[in-house]
Amino acid sequence: MRILVQKFGGTSLSDARARSHAIRHIRRALAESFHLVVVVSAMGRKGEPYATDSLLELARSNGNCLPARERDLLMHCGEIISAAVLCSLLEAENVSSVVYTGAQAGIRTNDRFGDARIDSIQPSRIVQALSENRVVIVPGFQGETAQGDITTLGRGGSDTTATALGSALRAERVDIFTDVEGVFTADPRIVSEAKPIDKVTYAEICNMAYQGAKVIHPRAVEIAMEAGVPIRVRSTFSEDEGTLVTRAAETELSDRRLRDRFVTGIAHVAPVTQIKVAAQDGQYDLSLNVFKAMASNQISVDFINVNVSGVTYTVFEHEAGRALDVLGKMGYSPEFVTGCAKVSVIGGGMNGVPGVMARIVESLTERDIPILQSADSTATIWVLVKETDMVQAIQALHHAFMLDKP
Numbered sequence: 001m002r003i004l005v006q007k008f009g010g011t012s013l014s015d016a017r018a019r020s021h022a023i024r025h026i027r028r029a030l031a032e033s034f035h036l037v038v039v040v041s042a043m044g045r046k047g048e049p050y051a052t053d054s055l056l057e058l059a060r061s062n063g064n065c066l067p068a069r070e071r072d073l074l075m076h077c078g079e080i081i082s083a084a085v086l087c088s089l090l091e092a093e094n095v096s097s098v099v100y101t102g103a104q105a106g107i108r109t110n111d112r113f114g115d116a117r118i119d120s121i122q123p124s125r126i127v128q129a130l131s132e133n134r135v136v137i138v139p140g141f142q143g144e145t146a147q148g149d150i151t152t153l154g155r156g157g158s159d160t161t162a163t164a165l166g167s168a169l170r171a172e173r174v175d176i177f178t179d180v181e182g183v184f185t186a187d188p189r190i191v192s193e194a195k196p197i198d199k200v201t202y203a204e205i206c207n208m209a210y211q212g213a214k215v216i217h218p219r220a221v222e223i224a225m226e227a228g229v230p231i232r233v234r235s236t237f238s239e240d241e242g243t244l245v246t247r248a249a250e251t252e253l254s255d256r257r258l259r260d261r262f263v264t265g266i267a268h269v270a271p272v273t274q275i276k277v278a279a280q281d282g283q284y285d286l287s288l289n290v291f292k293a294m295a296s297n298q299i300s301v302d303f304i305n306v307n308v309s310g311v312t313y314t315v316f317e318h319e320a321g322r323a324l325d326v327l328g329k330m331g332y333s334p335e336f337v338t339g340c341a342k343v344s345v346i347g348g349g350m351n352g353v354p355g356v357m358a359r360i361v362e363s364l365t366e367r368d369i370p371i372l373q374s375a376d377s378t379a380t381i382w383v384l385v386k387e388t389d390m391v392q393a394i395q396a397l398h399h400a401f402m403l404d405k406p
Helices: 016-031 052-060 068-075 077-092 124-132 159-168 203-208 220-227 248-254 255-260 288-296 316-329 356-365 387-400
Strands: 003-008 035-039 097-099 107-109 118-123 135-139 140-144 150-152 171-176 199-201 231-235 242-244 265-278 300-309 310-316 335-346 373-375 380-386
Touching: 003 016, 003 159, 016 077, 016 171, 035 077, 035 124, 035 159, 052 068, 052 077, 052 387, 068 077, 068 150, 077 097, 077 135, 107 159, 118 159, 124 135, 150 265, 150 387, 159 220, 199 203, 203 220, 203 242, 203 265, 203 335, 220 231, 265 300, 265 316, 265 387, 288 310, 288 316, 300 373, 310 316, 316 335, 335 387, 356 387, 380 387
Parallel strands: 003 035, 003 171, 035 135, 097 135, 107 140, 171 231, 199 242
Antiparallel strands: 107 118, 140 150, 231 242, 265 310, 265 335, 300 310, 335 380, 373 380
16 A cells, blocks of 8 residues: 555644645545545644643643643543544545544553653554545544553654654655645744755754754654655645655755755754853762753753863753752852853754854854854754844854855
8 A cells, every 4th residue: 555644733723724725635645546644733722722732721720730641631632633523524525534543543652641652553453444445534642551541742742643653554655734834944934035945854854853943843753764754844735845854865866966065954942041060179970960960850951061170051941940949959059141042053964074163153253143152963063142142143154054045
């Protein structure tokens, strides 16, 4: 069977107009002789009645004491509502369809409620339904433990459901439908000259996702990369093919110009707080103590620099007060800078190319933007700037690497 997995996000199902566009894409895939699995998110966003945040607010306004296991029971309802609504619409148009919950679709997870990981998928019921030429609709974001408890996969979990099913079913492709035209060289709300990217590697899109680009969840990309299943990031509201995500060799063979593209895009995360903890002479266990304390208090750390003089790292702004309180109780007197932004220059071809960092520093220095911290990997260079400089920094870097050119 030629199997295609389509995933529709919340904005793709939020109202009757959006759902009609989704159905058009489903019909087109069927006309192309695909056997179709459709993964759906909860309808709409915060404030709309069936959105995940709205369901959580219901619990918060009624005691705010729901345990993690029961919270997952509540949160998984939004996707089931979406699936049932879509099934009804398809049946009304004589498109035979069936809904399988995550558990019924064979998705088994660990018992980390709220952020579960998929252990295995046994999609026998899906395969049987596909062989009967039925569209299989699977509520995203959910699975079941070995004990039969409902779990959710964390934010972005519907993307993970889609690529995990695509991998298990050896799908020809996974299409991620959203409200944008694909992956752009930068956030088009910040850089008006940002261009859509036709093709991008798994590694590049994974880095972009981890560094703040919200088009697809990085865990979903990693699953697809391991199985070699191509992904398309597309808009529900247009016929544009969007961005193809695949292996590096395949993108190079299909477009040799990509071999010369060493920067793919600019991403950002804000607001964050920079924290510096200085070490005393002979205090070699400082970094161990600091990061163990952050971990034990469930505080996520990022942008880490460790040397003999101390440690420097960032935390999300909303966790900064708690992080500083923990450090204070440990007897440290950290320095900190609030209102920062992490700006990332991402490209699979940067490794070994001289002058990339020089161009970053030059473009920011010309605009009097101080660099508070920097780090790099084979595919990403990060700089920390003040949030008030973030927009100008992104625009400057986008121009410096000529990402606004065709």
